[in-house]
Amino acid sequence: xxxxxxxxxxxxxxxxxxxxxxxxxxxxxxxxxxxxxxxxxxxxxxxxxxxxxxxxxxxxxxxxxxxxxxxxxxxxxxxxxxxxxxxxxxxxxxxxxxxxxxxxxxxxxxxxxxxxxxx
Amino acid sequence: xxxxxxxxxxxxxxxxxxxxxxxxxxxxxxxxxxxxxxxxxxxxxxxxxxxxxxxxxxxxxxxxxxxxxxxxxxxxxxxxxxxxxxxxxxxxxxxxxxxxxxxxxxxxxxxxx
Numbered sequence: 520x521x522x523x524x525x526x527x528x529x530x531x532x533x534x535x536x537x538x539x540x541x542x543x544x545x546x547x548x549x550x551x552x553x554x555x556x557x558x559x560x561x562x563x564x565x566x567x568x569x570x571x572x573x574x575x576x577x578x579x580x581x582x583x584x585x586x587x588x589x590x591x592x593x594x595x596x597x598x599x600x601x602x603x604x605x606x607x608x609x610x611x612x613x614x615x616x617x618x619x620x621x622x623x624x625x626x627x628x629x630x631x632x633x634x635x636x637x638x
Numbered sequence: 639x640x641x642x643x644x645x646x647x648x649x650x651x652x653x654x655x656x657x658x659x660x661x662x663x664x665x666x667x668x669x670x671x672x673x674x675x676x677x678x679x680x681x682x683x684x685x686x687x688x689x690x691x692x693x694x695x696x697x698x699x700x701x702x703x704x705x706x707x708x709x710x711x712x713x714x715x716x717x718x719x720x721x722x723x724x725x726x727x728x729x730x731x732x733x734x735x736x737x738x739x740x741x742x743x744x745x746x747x748x749x750x751x
Contacts, residue, residue: 525681551737562728562741563682612681616737624670624689624732627739629681 525630542613549615644742661729670732
């Protein structure tokens with residue numbers, strides 16, 4: 520149980536294009552999803568908290584207009600990297616919390632990540 | 639403010655030897671603590687979690703961790719390392735009052751044949 524699917528797993532695109540990454544909870548509903556960025560050999564950096572039906576909450580220093588987050592349903596959140604440039608190249612990971620389990624002790628369930636390479 | 643410190647960015651052990659990965663936390667309230675494992679080019683997999691029910695927590699793949707309040711520690715151990723345990727391990731604390739995690743910097747475990 521508690522499977523999170525992230526798609527695509529790998530994408531290469533030209534500078535200036537926009538890239539959309541999907542994060543789906545397959546066997547549970549998630550009112551809250553998280554988007555992380557991970558640089559090589561480093562820890563995960565939280566970018567934003569995605570809440571179903573409302574605007575995402577971005578961490579300090581993360582550009583809202585660069586990284587658009589939409590959480591339109593209880594099982595899907597998307598991250599769109601707009602006008603991507605080489606410095607946006609990174610490993611992006613999403614996670615989700617089961618809405619039925621509200622206490623803080625319940626874990627986040629992670630997707631397998633998306634490796635984004637901007638040429 | 640809460641924080642997590644993982645001592646040792648790289649740990650090497652021989653196959654069959656004890657694995658000890660260190661995690662210390664700072665929290666003004668009872669924390670929720672988690673250990674995750676990450677294999678190359680993959681997301682994070684939950685190994686175990688501490689939520690105050692028991693101080694010794696058993697997880698998957700033979701791992702366990704002991705919560706020690708007096709030492710503010712939550713070290714991860716495994717009695718006998720296997721080659722497949724080679725991966726990156728992250729300790730995380732659930733941020734006070736929110737569902738957000740604060741991650742440690744990670745420890746890369748290398749298992750020598």
